Amino acid sequence: MQVGEFLREKVLAVQEYSLLSWQAISNIVRRPFYWEDLYTQADLIGVGSLPIVVLTGFFTGGVLALQSATTLAQFGAKSVTGELVSLSMIKELGPVLTSLMVSGRNASGMASELGSMQVTEQIDAMRALGTDPSKKLITPRLISTVVMLFFLTILSDAVGTLGGGLVAVTMLGLDASQYFHMAYQFLKYPDILEGLVKPVFFGFIIATIGCYFGMSTRGGTQGVGRSTTQAVVYSSVLIIASDFLISRLSIGIFGR
Amino acid sequence: MSTPGTIVAPTPQPIAGPQPVVEFQHVSIGFDGNSVLNNISFTATAGEMCILLGPAGSGKSVLLKLANGLIRPDFGHIRIFGQDLEEIPERDMFAFRSNIGMVFQESALFDSLSVRDNVAFRLEEQHDDPADIDRKVRESLCFVELEDAIDKFPAELSGGMKRRVAIARAIITQPKLLLYDSPTGGLDPITSTTIIQLIMKQRDVYESTALLVTHRLQDAFTLATYRFNRTTNQMERFPNDGVDPNTIIMVLRDSRIAFSGSLVDLLRSKDPYIQEYIG
Numbered sequence: 001m002q003v004g005e006f007l008r009e010k011v012l013a014v015q016e017y018s019l020l021s022w023q024a025i026s027n028i029v030r031r032p033f034y035w036e037d038l039y040t041q042a043d044l045i046g047v048g049s050l051p052i053v054v055l056t057g058f059f060t061g062g063v064l065a066l067q068s069a070t071t072l073a074q075f076g077a078k079s080v081t082g083e084l085v086s087l088s089m090i091k092e093l094g095p096v097l098t099s100l101m102v103s104g105r106n107a108s109g110m111a112s113e114l115g116s117m118q119v120t121e122q123i124d125a126m127r128a129l130g131t132d133p134s135k136k137l138i139t140p141r142l143i144s145t146v147v148m149l150f151f152l153t154i155l156s157d158a159v160g161t162l163g164g165g166l167v168a169v170t171m172l173g174l175d176a177s178q179y180f181h182m183a184y185q186f187l188k189y190p191d192i193l194e195g196l197v198k199p200v201f202f203g204f205i206i207a208t209i210g211c212y213f214g215m216s217t218r219g220g221t222q223g224v225g226r227s228t229t230q231a232v233v234y235s236s237v238l239i240i241a242s243d244f245l246i247s248r249l250s251i252g253i254f255g256r
Numbered sequence: 257m258s259t260p261g262t263i264v265a266p267t268p269q270p271i272a273g274p275q276p277v278v279e280f281q282h283v284s285i286g287f288d289g290n291s292v293l294n295n296i297s298f299t300a301t302a303g304e305m306c307i308l309l310g311p312a313g314s315g316k317s318v319l320l321k322l323a324n325g326l327i328r329p330d331f332g333h334i335r336i337f338g339q340d341l342e343e344i345p346e347r348d349m350f351a352f353r354s355n356i357g358m359v360f361q362e363s364a365l366f367d368s369l370s371v372r373d374n375v376a377f378r379l380e381e382q383h384d385d386p387a388d389i390d391r392k393v394r395e396s397l398c399f400v401e402l403e404d405a406i407d408k409f410p411a412e413l414s415g416g417m418k419r420r421v422a423i424a425r426a427i428i429t430q431p432k433l434l435l436y437d438s439p440t441g442g443l444d445p446i447t448s449t450t451i452i453q454l455i456m457k458q459r460d461v462y463e464s465t466a467l468l469v470t471h472r473l474q475d476a477f478t479l480a481t482y483r484f485n486r487t488t489n490q491m492e493r494f495p496n497d498g499v500d501p502n503t504i505i506m507v508l509r510d511s512r513i514a515f516s517g518s519l520v521d522l523l524r525s526k527d528p529y530i531q532e533y534i535g
Contacts, residue, residue: 125364
């Protein structure tokens with residue numbers, strides 16, 4: 001393939017992705033609203049992801065306490081384990097790991113579901129029946145992912161800090177009161193704000209990437225498989241890349 | 257509720273003015289640099305059935321999608337009910353399509369919805385009265401003689417049953433224009449005949465305009481030489497070996513229309529390709 005052709009395809013893909021995203025956002029203020037689809041997706045994405053998010057958050061907090069306490073003990077600073085765990089969970093690991101888990105579960109699900117509908121002409125049939133697939137299929141997924149990921153991240157942060165505390169108390173011999181005091185004392189509003197802004201962007205990435213690859217699926221069942229893989233890969237990479245940008249922006253604005 | 261086999265008489269909905277229902281003017285479209293349809297022009301007036309024949313890959317399905325505004329032409333104009341599709345923004349196309357019914361090649365039923373919900377899809381989207389929706393779904397399924405399958409899911413249906421559900425879904429709002437994309441493709445001869453009989457029933461009872469794509473010559477012959485008898489609920493030959501005057505046959509070849517006319521004209525054509533095509 002010629003370099004020019006390759007670049008043309010990539011530019012076209014970015015253009016199509018941008019259009020799909022813009023349509024999905026602008027549909028939020030346009031009738032009709034598909035409340036039922038919204039609730040269904042919220043249940044699927046939010047409630048369905050609860051077990052993996054809770055487990056991931058708990059064990060991440062635990063392992064973070066375990067690893068950091070060992071290093072901090074060398075400097076006589078084992079008591080600040082709580083601060084390290086809560087800051088890491090709330091600013092970085094909570095939003096990123098929750099998003100990666102939800103991406104693996106839901107971006108793939110969206111790409112495969114919409115991809116199957118695309119290759120079996122169900123999307124065309126929907127348009128032929130007078131329904132805008134962007135309104136019925138994409139916008140409910142976008143809203144649900146953003147809203148549910150926001151709350152899942154909060155839950156993950158809490159469970160992670162709790163998991164770290166459990167490890168700190170039962171395995172490292174730290175005092176529970178000291179751990180939670182340190183975890184709370186050094187936490188500032190900008191840290192919480194950063195941790196809450198991230199899932200909004202990550203949710204947007206998961207939903208739009210999953211839907212984009214689903215809607216642009218070509219080539220039968222093989223194409224559906226390809227779209228599913230691409231959706232997970234692209235959304236994961238974009239989550240980590242945008243995490244870097246948001247963190248840098250946050251440091252630039254709040255100085256921490 | 258209608259009893260099985262009962263035909264619900266349509267409410268006559270005349271098309272405004274003498275203008276054609278479907279009008280293609282010098283329409284061309286291509287994909288990846290390959291021309292699929294080149295300079296296609298034809299019209300279909302109210303009540304006409306236009307049968308598109310041609311080998312696989314000749315652009316028949318693309319033509320139907322163009323007629324429904326699902327894809328836009330590279331060149332030329334398409335007018336449906338006198339309105340140029342080019343002038344209708346995509347977001348207004350959804351409402352515009354309420355007068356058009358389409359049966360897709362592989363039925364394209366929503367596999368997560370039951371037969372009832374598939375057939376009712378358009379009415380549910382319009383937020384019609386639930387009782388009215390139920391009545392129309394049953395009428396529509398009764399028309400295709402599939403009322404027993406109302407609670408089944410597409411995966412539980414045979415290929416022929418899926419096509420019949422797709423027809424029921426397409427006709428539930430009694431659209432003025434119907435587009436059939438290879439409705440008998442991949443079906444056994446007996447099931448194909450059943451589907452053709454349903455299409456004929458739709459044509460002769462509701463008198464809607466239709467574009468039908470097929471690669472089976474016998475479908476075109478049956479539709480042109482038979483009519484639906486409402487009394488016997490069966491199809492029967494036109495008397496004296498007559499043909500349906502409202503059935504037009506078009507043959508696509510190499511992105512162009514190689515033939516357009518009645519079945520009699522097709523059989524009399526001196527074109528070597530047409531003669532070879534009809535065997």
